[in-house]
Amino acid sequence: MVIIGCGFGGIEAVRSLSRADVEITLVDRTNHHLFQPLLYQVATANLSAPAISGPIRHILRREMQRGNLTILLGEVTGIDTAARSVTLDGREPIAYDHLIVAAGATHSYFGHDDWAAHAPGLKTLADAFTIRRRVLMAFEHAEREADPAKREAWLTFAVVGAGPTGVELAGQLAEIAHHTLHDEFRRIDSRRSRVVLVEGGPRVLGAFSEQLSQRALEQLQSLGVEVRTGASVTAIDAEGLSYAGTDGPQRIAAQTVVWAAGVAASKLGRALAELTGCTLDRAGRVVVEPDLSLAGHPEIHVVGDLAAAQSHPKRGAPTPVPGVSPAAKQMGRTAATNLLRRLRGEPTAAFRYNDYGALATIGRRAAIAMVDLPVFGRVHFSGMPAWLFWLFVHIYFLIGFRNRLVVLSDWAWAYFSFERQARVVAEAEADAHRPAAG
Amino acid sequence: MVIIGCGFGGIEAVRSLSRADVEITLVDRTNHHLFQPLLYQVATANLSAPAISGPIRHILRREMQRGNLTILLGEVTGIDTAARSVTLDGREPIAYDHLIVAAGATHSYFGHDDWAAHAPGLKTLADAFTIRRRVLMAFEHAEREADPAKREAWLTFAVVGAGPTGVELAGQLAEIAHHTLHDEFRRIDSRRSRVVLVEGGPRVLGAFSEQLSQRALEQLQSLGVEVRTGASVTAIDAEGLSYAGTDGPQRIAAQTVVWAAGVAASKLGRALAELTGCTLDRAGRVVVEPDLSLAGHPEIHVVGDLAAAQSHPKRGAPTPVPGVSPAAKQMGRTAATNLLRRLRGEPTAAFRYNDYGALATIGRRAAIAMVDLPVFGRVHFSGMPAWLFWLFVHIYFLIGFRNRLVVLSDWAWAYFSFERQARVVAEAEADAHRPAAG
Numbered sequence: 005m006v007i008i009g010c011g012f013g014g015i016e017a018v019r020s021l022s023r024a025d026v027e028i029t030l031v032d033r034t035n036h037h038l039f040q041p042l043l044y045q046v047a048t049a050n051l052s053a054p055a056i057s058g059p060i061r062h063i064l065r066r067e068m069q070r071g072n073l074t075i076l077l078g079e080v081t082g083i084d085t086a087a088r089s090v091t092l093d094g095r096e097p098i099a100y101d102h103l104i105v106a107a108g109a110t111h112s113y114f115g116h117d118d119w120a121a122h123a124p125g126l127k128t129l130a131d132a133f134t135i136r137r138r139v140l141m142a143f144e145h146a147e148r149e150a151d152p153a154k155r156e157a158w159l160t161f162a163v164v165g166a167g168p169t170g171v172e173l174a175g176q177l178a179e180i181a182h183h184t185l186h187d188e189f190r191r192i193d194s195r196r197s198r199v200v201l202v203e204g205g206p207r208v209l210g211a212f213s214e215q216l217s218q219r220a221l222e223q224l225q226s227l228g229v230e231v232r233t234g235a236s237v238t239a240i241d242a243e244g245l246s247y248a249g250t251d252g253p254q255r256i257a258a259q260t261v262v263w264a265a266g267v268a269a270s271k272l273g274r275a276l277a278e279l280t281g282c283t284l285d286r287a288g289r290v291v292v293e294p295d296l297s298l299a300g301h302p303e304i305h306v307v308g309d310l311a312a313a314q315s316h317p318k319r320g321a322p323t324p325v326p327g328v329s330p331a332a333k334q335m336g337r338t339a340a341t342n343l344l345r346r347l348r349g350e351p352t353a354a355f356r357y358n359d360y361g362a363l364a365t366i367g368r369r370a371a372i373a374m375v376d377l378p379v380f381g382r383v384h385f386s387g388m389p390a391w392l393f394w395l396f397v398h399i400y401f402l403i404g405f406r407n408r409l410v411v412l413s414d415w416a417w418a419y420f421s422f423e424r425q426a427r428v429v430a431e432a433e434a435d436a437h438r439p440a441a442g
Numbered sequence: 443m444v445i446i447g448c449g450f451g452g453i454e455a456v457r458s459l460s461r462a463d464v465e466i467t468l469v470d471r472t473n474h475h476l477f478q479p480l481l482y483q484v485a486t487a488n489l490s491a492p493a494i495s496g497p498i499r500h501i502l503r504r505e506m507q508r509g510n511l512t513i514l515l516g517e518v519t520g521i522d523t524a525a526r527s528v529t530l531d532g533r534e535p536i537a538y539d540h541l542i543v544a545a546g547a548t549h550s551y552f553g554h555d556d557w558a559a560h561a562p563g564l565k566t567l568a569d570a571f572t573i574r575r576r577v578l579m580a581f582e583h584a585e586r587e588a589d590p591a592k593r594e595a596w597l598t599f600a601v602v603g604a605g606p607t608g609v610e611l612a613g614q615l616a617e618i619a620h621h622t623l624h625d626e627f628r629r630i631d632s633r634r635s636r637v638v639l640v641e642g643g644p645r646v647l648g649a650f651s652e653q654l655s656q657r658a659l660e661q662l663q664s665l666g667v668e669v670r671t672g673a674s675v676t677a678i679d680a681e682g683l684s685y686a687g688t689d690g691p692q693r694i695a696a697q698t699v700v701w702a703a704g705v706a707a708s709k710l711g712r713a714l715a716e717l718t719g720c721t722l723d724r725a726g727r728v729v730v731e732p733d734l735s736l737a738g739h740p741e742i743h744v745v746g747d748l749a750a751a752q753s754h755p756k757r758g759a760p761t762p763v764p765g766v767s768p769a770a771k772q773m774g775r776t777a778a779t780n781l782l783r784r785l786r787g788e789p790t791a792a793f794r795y796n797d798y799g800a801l802a803t804i805g806r807r808a809a810i811a812m813v814d815l816p817v818f819g820r821v822h823f824s825g826m827p828a829w830l831f832w833l834f835v836h837i838y839f840l841i842g843f844r845n846r847l848v849v850l851s852d853w854a855w856a857y858f859s860f861e862r863q864a865r866v867v868a869e870a871e872a873d874a875h876r877p878a879a880g
Binding site: 052053057059069092141191409413426427 | 472473474490491492493495496497499500503506507509511512513514515516530534566567568571578579582585586588623625626627628629844847848851855859861863864865866867868
């Protein structure tokens with residue numbers, strides 16, 4: 005069988021299958037598994053890339069030693085559902101009897117792909133390096149800029165989208181400007197930077213309750229972030245962004261814009277739809293059967309961010325599964341189990357999402373949480389307790405004993421010193437946006 | 443005054459000058475100071491980039507707070523020695539009364555610039571990422587390759603030049619092949635890789651004594667490195683390299699070639715020569731006066747790898763200064779002192795290089811050292827003692843308390859686990875060599 009993608013879903017599927025008497029081929033286009041929930045900390049120079057990513061072969065070394073797992077690096081360029089094979093980089097077709105597609109999602113500019121050059125999104129390590137470079141270089145440009153208006157534009161940072169990633173980025177940017185870089189420049193005062201968080205919806209972190217959302221807003225504001233809700237972005241260019249606000253069209257002159265608004269499923273979703281006639285939702289996600297297989301193709305399962313799945317609780321109506329890492333892991337496990345059931349001729353089970361709650365961090369000692377506890381039921385809390393809880397959960401789930409130690413020590417250092425350990429921009433990274441002479 | 447370059451020489455010059463009543467502008471094209479002696483460990487996935495580099499503004503934060511230091515990021519595109527100004531990125535001219543040029547060196551392909559695409563050198567973080575990606579991806583390509591000859595070429599690594607960098611790289615590559623990746627592949631046995639070290643001279647680490655050089659050779663061979671001395675490279679292309687050996691022309695089919703052979707001074711050396719008529723040596727380094735100033739231009743000092751300097755001992759004839767970091771630091775300090783002496787109308791002093799010895803590491807518990815000790819004089823040793831000494835010295839001189847801890851813990855981990863913490867290749871790094879479909 006073939007598994008496409010080495011995110012949370014793909015890794016769990018491999019782990020669940022490797023003890024069975026099956027032959028597994030895992031393909032991915034990178035050599036590492038990425039702990040995506042902490043990627044924003046690489047983008048904001050708090051963690052190095054290796055701290056939140058591990059080589060796939062090392063993460064799966066125990067599974068590898070069982071002798072039934074092959075890992076191949078390459079980009080899936082085609083799926084042939086009739087011949088049951090997958091093409092890697094346009095070369096060798098790899099035959100499969102069963103296929104699990106866990107190719108994830110990327111960011112979407114809602115049809116405005118020209119915005120990508122001016123407002124990078126955050127999905128890969130390369131994205132994180134791009135954002136890190138732009139943010140750190142913006143202060144350097146400001147230090148060299150003589151024109152006050154241009155200087156101000158270099159010191160203005162706009163984040164589009166107030167979901168978890170946007171809120172985390174905005175909070176970190178405010179901390180960089182107000183603490184980390186304070187006192188390290190001669191001509192500018194980094195504390196006079198503006199961080200503007202632009203959100204189309206009526207409130208930040210809309211997936212949380214109104215009360216928690218309000219707490220998050222207050223915490224953002226106390227960190228110095230300007231929040232603009234009900235603001236639909238209408239244009240992004242090299243000079244900044246325009247939006248339609250509640251009080252008419254507005255313009256923010258900002259040299260640094262980060263995109264944290266839209267998510268689009270991997271283009272393998274479209275490929276599957278063309279081949280099998282399966283339905284895609286608005287975000288391009290593949291609508292799957294209750295057991296996570298593809299309608300009419302029981303040999304294909306789709307999991308993780310690429311799947312538009314429903315959770316089937318013991319009682320009550322099915323509910324949509326959110327695009328978070330615990331859901332991806334659980335889908336990976338369910339797909340693997342169902343696949344093995346099929347091989348044994350047993351009936352498959354519908355996917356049930358175990359929702360432990362949701363967490364979002366905003367900055368130093370600032371976070372919100374809603375958690376399902378055994379006795380108390382769903383509990384909402386915010387501020388320092390939520391932040392400590394967030395810390396514990398993220399360290400706990402970080403893959404690999406070693407990375408946990410690295411991240412923990414990096415965080416302890418950053419917390420007490422206000423310094424960031426990864427404030428380094430490598431020289432030759434490609435970036436079309438980088439102004440050649442300034 | 444203006445200081446160009448934030449390597450060992452530039453940093454020391456700033457530190458020596460910042461307490462004086464002078465106005466300093468430091469310019470560099472990157473935002474970080476790099477601990478270059480450990481760059482090969484970033485290239486071989488043992489350390490993350492932030493572990494051996496620190497933001498210039500943070501390293502010089504105390505000097506910054508004295509209020510007479512401005513740091514500007516940008517590439518020096520011109521020096522006008524008549525008008526006494528430096529141009530940054532073709533824009534603002536920065537006036538100077540005194541100038542210290544510490545722009546360092548890059549690698550040289552001895553007129554064969556077309557080799558650069560096939561055999562990257564190692565001077566910057568970007569170079570290190572390029573080599574890391576090629577090395578790690580070579581094993582991935584081998585795993586996917588069906589043709590035995592091509593597979594063997596993916597598993598052959600050639601390092602050109604057996605100076606300290608070449609020897610360190612070869613030793614690390616052997617360890618990656620024989621230990622780190624062992625058991626992590628299904629179709630290939632990484633231990634069957636070949637690491638070939640190609641050297642034009644008659645022996646490895648030619649700057650050391652013949653006896654130590656012989657020890658280094660034995661340690662390299664016991665790590666599994668094939669050493670070819672007296673081998674002048676005649677061609678490097680996408681398939682491997684050719685050389686004229688002692689027994690005629692030879693060919694090595696290798697998909698991964700690393701260049702550690704030639705060093706060329708920064709092109710600012712040539713610019714200075716054209717403007718001031720100063721002499722350049724064969725490597726393009728600027729021949730300086732005994733006090734490190736430029737002949738006829740006492741307001742300009744050149745230090746570090748860009749300077750062809752002589753050491754003037756208390757007794758005996760002047761000797762050439764080697765291109766090592768302690769020499770660059772000492773030159774930076776001497777240039778600063780001489781500059782202040784000139785401002786006070788005092789005579790300047792000739793540069794004297796304090797040579798504490800030399801060290802080269804080969805691999806796990808393998809190194810050679812020649813050290814000047816107070817009572818014993820020059821002592822030669824190798825193996826485990828030399829390796830421990832090397833470890834101590836490098837940790838001690840690593841800039842910044844924090845990085846020392848990070849590197850020490852990374853090394854302890856790597857030593858006991860044989861695992862490398864930075865085995866991660868970011869997705870979109872530009873690399874012309876990367877085969878698009880394989």
